[in-house]
Amino acid sequence: MEDSTHLFVSPEPFPLESGTSLPQMQVSYCTWGTLNAAGTNVIWVCHALTANADVLTWWPGLFGAGFYYDPADWFIVCANVLGSCYGSTGPLTPAAPGAPAPYQTFPLVTIRDQVAAHELLCQHLGITQIHTLIGGSLGGQQALEWAVQQPALFEHLVVLATSARHSPWGIAFNEAQRMAILADPTYHAATPEGGQAGLQAARAVALLSYRTYDAYGQTQQEETDEKLTDFRASAYQRYQGQKLAARFDAYSYVTLSRAMDSHNLGRERGGAAEALARIRAHTLVLGISSDVLFPPSEQQFLAQHIPGATYAEMDSRYGHDGFLIEVEQIAHHLAQFYATALAQ
Numbered sequence: 001m002e003d004s005t006h007l008f009v010s011p012e013p014f015p016l017e018s019g020t021s022l023p024q025m026q027v028s029y030c031t032w033g034t035l036n037a038a039g040t041n042v043i044w045v046c047h048a049l050t051a052n053a054d055v056l057t058w059w060p061g062l063f064g065a066g067f068y069y070d071p072a073d074w075f076i077v078c079a080n081v082l083g084s085c086y087g088s089t090g091p092l093t094p095a096a097p098g099a100p101a102p103y104q105t106f107p108l109v110t111i112r113d114q115v116a117a118h119e120l121l122c123q124h125l126g127i128t129q130i131h132t133l134i135g136g137s138l139g140g141q142q143a144l145e146w147a148v149q150q151p152a153l154f155e156h157l158v159v160l161a162t163s164a165r166h167s168p169w170g171i172a173f174n175e176a177q178r179m180a181i182l183a184d185p186t187y188h189a190a191t192p193e194g195g196q197a198g199l200q201a202a203r204a205v206a207l208l209s210y211r212t213y214d215a216y217g218q219t220q221q222e223e224t225d226e227k228l229t230d231f232r233a234s235a236y237q238r239y240q241g242q243k244l245a246a247r248f249d250a251y252s253y254v255t256l257s258r259a260m261d262s263h264n265l266g267r268e269r270g271g272a273a274e275a276l277a278r279i280r281a282h283t284l285v286l287g288i289s290s291d292v293l294f295p296p297s298e299q300q301f302l303a304q305h306i307p308g309a310t311y312a313e314m315d316s317r318y319g320h321d322g323f324l325i326e327v328e329q330i331a332h333h334l335a336q337f338y339a340t341a342l343a344q
């Protein structure tokens with residue numbers, strides 16, 4: 001199996017939904033496997049907030065040799081989203097060779113802009129048919145938006161722990177995280193390391209929406225009744241903040257959280273239900289019983305309004321992040337879904 005990372009550079013300035021444009025736009029992407037002669041074996045993966053194009057690394061147990069989506073059978077494509085920091089154009093990318101990076105002046109990027117970048121890459125790769133488009137969370141938002149825009153392109157759509165429109169609750173979590181980042185004075189200095197302390201705090205806030213009371217209880221319980229300070233849960237929050245800050249930057253984080261807030265399938269389409277009704281792909285919506293960020297009610301709404309969609313719910317103690325972790329359950333639901341879709 002060959003892991004191949006590539007760069008697609010758009011030959012034209014890239015227009016954004018906000019009305020401005022990026023003078024240059026590039027997308028970093030990975031592919032695995034081989035496109036078959038009929039062009040019918042494409043699995044396109046849209047990643048979530050802080051991941052990258054290397055789906056074999058961040059979705060282990062689902063993608064890779066011997067797993068559900070095996071590159072021996074499929075041509076797997078995953079692109080780093082516009083606005084991120086893993087090779088695609090983002091706040092740390094100079095607007096022109098030798099120019100300074102835009103940092104906090106990087107323009108608003110929406111989910112629709114991210115999908116427009118995927119669409120350009122898809123055309124560049126000569127892909128005219130996608131067997132399955134799959135994504136969770138922010139990745140699910142992209143997948144839904146793309147499936148609404150291009151109903152004929154997708155045979156199957158699999159979305160996990162996502163929504164038709166980012167909720168007030170989700171926006172509030174994102175705003176709390178941006179407040180933490182913007183309160184870090186180094187953010188305003190516009191350097192690659194700017195806002196790192198704020199970013200650590202933001203990740204600690206975000207984790208409260210990704211996990212659950214029970215998960216913290218099971219993994220961070222103290223073994224003694226005698227402590228007054230230095231709790232395990234505190235160390236965990238700090239560690240997770242440092243872990244993200246070591247691989248991400250605050251400017252991209254703010255950009256992607258704003259993209260997430262922008263998500264609304266119903267914008268200029270007469271509402272979310274009407275937009276979802278445009279989808280033609282066989283669709284599986286997977287919810288997670290303990291997800292407090294994208295609760296099952298949001299998944300049920302998707303399944304109710306996508307024609308013929310299947311809804312299934314996974315039990316997980318991990319909450320929202322279960323979509324990255326519960327790979328055996330996901331594989332089980334995928335097998336059932338494809339079997340049913342084949343029979344139709």
Ligand SMILES: CC(=O)SCCNC(=O)CCNC(=O)[C@H](O)C(C)(C)COP(=O)(O)OP(=O)(O)OC[C@H]1O[C@@H](n2cnc3c(N)ncnc32)[C@H](O)[C@@H]1OP(=O)(O)O
Pocket residue numbers: 050051052057058220232233235236237239240243247321324325
């Ligand atoms: C280059 C790259 O990394 S690519 C990007 C990788 N990440 C992504 O793609 C984003 C998607 N993935 C994720 O969000 C996460 O990896 C998840 C949700 C899948 C799993 O989260 P994790 O942080 O691995 O799991 P979990 O919450 O159990 O935490 C375990 C970590 O916390 C540490 N930890 C646990 N309790 C404590 C504590 N009390 N104090 C300090 N550290 C602690 C563990 O030692 C472990 O550390 P490690 O990650 O260095 O091994």
Ligand SMILES: N[C@@H](CCO)C(=O)O
Pocket residue numbers: 048049050051136137138210320321
């Ligand atoms: N844990 C995920 C965010 C939740 O969708 C990530 O870091 O990308």
